Structures are given as C-alpha cells and as structure tokens.
Amino acid sequence: MAGGTDILLKIKQRLISPIKIISLRGVPELTKIEQQGRFISIGAFATLRQVKESALVQQFFPALVQATGRVGSPQLRNMGTIGGNVCLDTRCVYYNQQAWEGAFEPCFKRGGKRCHVVKKGTRCYALFCADTPPVLLALGARLHIAGPVREREVPIAEFYQDDSLCCHRLQADELLMNITIPIEQNRVSVYSRFSMRGAIDFPMVGVAVTLQRPDNGHLINPKIAATGLQSKPLRLHTLEQLLAGKDMNIGEMEKLIEEGIKDIIIARSKGMSSNYRRSLLKFLIERALGECILKAEKMK
Ligand SMILES: Cc1cc2nc3c(=O)[nH]c(=O)nc-3n(C[C@H](O)[C@H](O)[C@H](O)COP(=O)(O)OP(=O)(O)OC[C@H]3O[C@@H](n4cnc5c(N)ncnc54)[C@H](O)[C@@H]3O)c2cc1C
Numbered sequence: 164m165a166g167g168t169d170i171l172l173k174i175k176q177r178l179i180s181p182i183k184i185i186s187l188r189g190v191p192e193l194t195k196i197e198q199q200g201r202f203i204s205i206g207a208f209a210t211l212r213q214v215k216e217s218a219l220v221q222q223f224f225p226a227l228v229q230a231t232g233r234v235g236s237p238q239l240r241n242m243g244t245i246g247g248n249v250c251l252d253t254r255c256v257y258y259n260q261q262a263w264e265g266a267f268e269p270c271f272k273r274g275g276k277r278c279h280v281v282k283k284g285t286r287c288y289a290l291f292c293a294d295t296p297p298v299l300l301a302l303g304a305r306l307h308i309a310g311p312v313r314e315r316e317v318p319i320a321e322f323y324q325d326d327s328l329c330c331h332r333l334q335a336d337e338l339l340m341n342i343t344i345p346i347e348q349n350r351v352s353v354y355s356r357f358s359m360r361g362a363i364d365f366p367m368v369g370v371a372v373t374l375q376r377p378d379n380g381h382l383i384n385p386k387i388a389a390t391g392l393q394s395k396p397l398r399l400h401t402l403e404q405l406l407a408g409k410d411m412n413i414g415e416m417e418k419l420i421e422e423g424i425k426d427i428i429i430a431r432s433k434g435m436s437s438n439y440r441r442s443l444l445k446f447l448i449e450r451a452l453g454e455c456i457l458k459a460e461k462m463k
C-alpha cells in the first residue's frame with residue numbers, strides 16, 4: 164500500500180481481502196524528486212501534492228502539474244502517490260459502487276461469469292481512468308521496478324496490458340520504485356480532461372499532448388495519449404503521424420483529428436456512450452493541442 168486512497172476503499176467495500184498489508188510510506192528514499200543528468204527521477208511514493216509542487220516538475224513537465232492537480236481533492240493529493248496512480252485498478256460502476264453489492268449477479272470482476280455493461284461480453288470492460296499515466300506516456304517516462312531477485316526498467320508504454328482484471332504487468336512480488344522522465348528543453352506539454360463533476364471525480368476522458376518548438380510554423384513531434392477509453396492508457400500513434408509536420412492551424416487540424424481517432428476502440432461504459440466519449444476525445448485533443456500551439460509559439 165502507498166497512500167491507501169484506492170486500496171483501503173476496496174478493502175472497506177469488501178472487493179479485496181488481503182491477508183497482510185505493508186505500508187512503505189516511511190521510506191524517504193522512495194519519495195525523492197531529483198534531477199539525474201538529462202532525466203528527472205520521481206520516487207513512486209512521492210505524493211501527488213509533492214509532484215505538483217516540485218519546482219523541477221513545474222519547470223520541465225507542466226502537463227504533469229496539471230494532471231496531478233486534477234486528481235480527486237486536496238486531501239486525496241496529500242495522501243495519494245504517483246506510484247499508486249500509475250498502478251491504479253480499472254473502474255466500473257458495477258464494481259466500485261458498494262450500494263449495488265448483492266443487487267446484481269456477480270460479474271467477471273467480482274468472480275462471476277457475466278458482464279453487466281456488455282451483456283453478451285465474454286470479458287470485463289472496466290476502464291482505466293488514472294490522470295497521470297497519459298502524461299507520462301506522452302513524455303516518454305520509464306518505470307523502475309524492483310523484485311526479490313532482480314530490478315528492471317520498462318518504458319511506461321510496455322507496462323500496461325489490455326486486461327481490465329489486471330491492467331499492468333507488475334508481478335505480485337514487485338514494487339514500482341521510481342519513474343524517470345527525459346528532459347527536453349524545447350518541449351511544451353498540456354493535460355486536459357473532462358469529468359462529470361467539477362470536483363472529486365475521475366475523468367471520463369483525459370488527454371495529454373506534447374510538442375517540440377515549431378519549425379517554420381509546422382507541428383514537430385506531436386505526442387498524444389489518453390485515459391478513460393479502454394482498460395489501459397493509450398498512445399494515439401495514428402493521429403500523431405497524421406499531425407506531424409502539418410501547419411500549426413487548429414482549424415485545419417479538426418478534420419485530421421477526426422480522421423486520426425475514428426478507428427480507436429472506445430470501450431462501452433455504464434452511463435456514457437462510446438460515441439459521446441469519442442466527441443469528448445476530439446474536443447479535448449483540440450483544446451490541448453491549441454494550448455500547446457500557443458505555448459510553442461511563445462518559444463519562437
Ligand atoms: C473520491 C476519490 C476520487 C478520486 N479521484 C481520482 C481522480 O480524479 N483521478 C485519479 O487518477 N485518481 C483518483 N482517485 C484514485 C486515487 O486517489 C489516486 O489514483 C491515487 O494516486 C492512488 O494512489 P495511492 O498512493 O493512494 O494508491 P494506493 O491506494 O495505496 O494503491 C493503489 C494500488 O496500487 C498499488 N501500488 C501503489 N503503489 C505501488 C508501488 N509503488 N508499487 C507497486 N504497486 C503499488 C497498490 O498495491 C494498489 O493496488 C480517487 C479516489 C477517490 C477515493
């Protein structure tokens with residue numbers, strides 16, 4: 164357990180019953196945020212507030228400041244950690260609402276044999292909704308993981324898997340130790356999200372965009388990632404390729420954005436249709452890209 168803001172709730176809701184819980188909050192080495200050459204290293208147990216208020220993060224990764232600042236509430240950001248956010252479980256109203264316990268036949272995620280969201284579904288479609296992973300994906304972060312016999316380093320893109328029952332590839336005896344993000348002097352970044360409520364709510368969709376300083380008014384190296392669409396955060400590679408090298412004119416990009424996201428599979432979810440979330444995705448990309456372009460133009 165790190166901050167316990169998610170796992171303790173699941174224990175209280177009787178969704179999981181661990182035999183033992185070990186808190187690692189008392190290890191100060193795992194909360195450090197420091198520059199290591201051309202990288203910033205963020206300890207997995209740094210709280211979201213520490214990350215948001217870090218001068219290094221503010222200087223190099225403004226989108227991470229925006230994403231950590233949007234998680235839950237000040238109390239949750241004081242307790243919740245960035246490692247817990249990266250390792251966050253997928254969510255679904257049929258799983259995370261205690262009030263519905265016993266009202267429905269158990270679904271796949273509760274050990275049953277059916278899904279209430281996709282009636283004929285043969286798997287769980289719960290959504291990954293954490294705020295910081297799309298930003299870390301767009302920034303090219305790497306995760307440093309330790310187990311009893313070895314340590315390993317993986318690009319965050321390889322950490323996740325398309326499985327709503329277990330969305331990451333961390334072994335049961337492994338711990339995420341720290342996250343390193345490369346520093347790129349001419350990069351701008353923005354995180355933009357939409358949630359049903361203004362405060363204390365998970366994002367329905369969240370989008371991170373990064374860009375390099377423009378070259379003759381063209382988009383250089385756009386990186387775009389999103390949360391809330393599937394069982395894992397997604398890099399939008401097709402859209403990135405369509406936008407790379409194009410004129411920095413948000414009006415002309417509208418069609419390209421529509422084209423670039425039309426084939427993305429958006430998992431069904433109770434109370435928010437896939438079509439609606441596709442429109443939200445388009446809107447958030449336009450907004451984040453527009454803000455990035457304004458920032459990038461100021462760098463000329
Ligand atoms: C009301 C409410 C609103 C919320 N709103 C948001 C929101 O808007 N956006 C959002 O992203 N999240 C939200 N959250 C979820 C949560 O608060 C955050 O995601 C937080 O960052 C989780 O961090 P934690 O340290 O508390 O994780 P914990 O609850 O301690 O752990 C979460 C999971 O990650 C594992 N874990 C934690 N750290 C490590 C590690 N270093 N190595 C390996 N495994 C690890 C734990 O074993 C557990 O399975 C909300 C939660 C609540 C209760």
Ligand code: SF4
Pocket residue numbers: 254255256257258270271272273277278279280281286287288289327
């Ligand atoms: S998506 Fe289906 S299987 Fe998964 S938690 Fe929701 S109802 Fe259960």
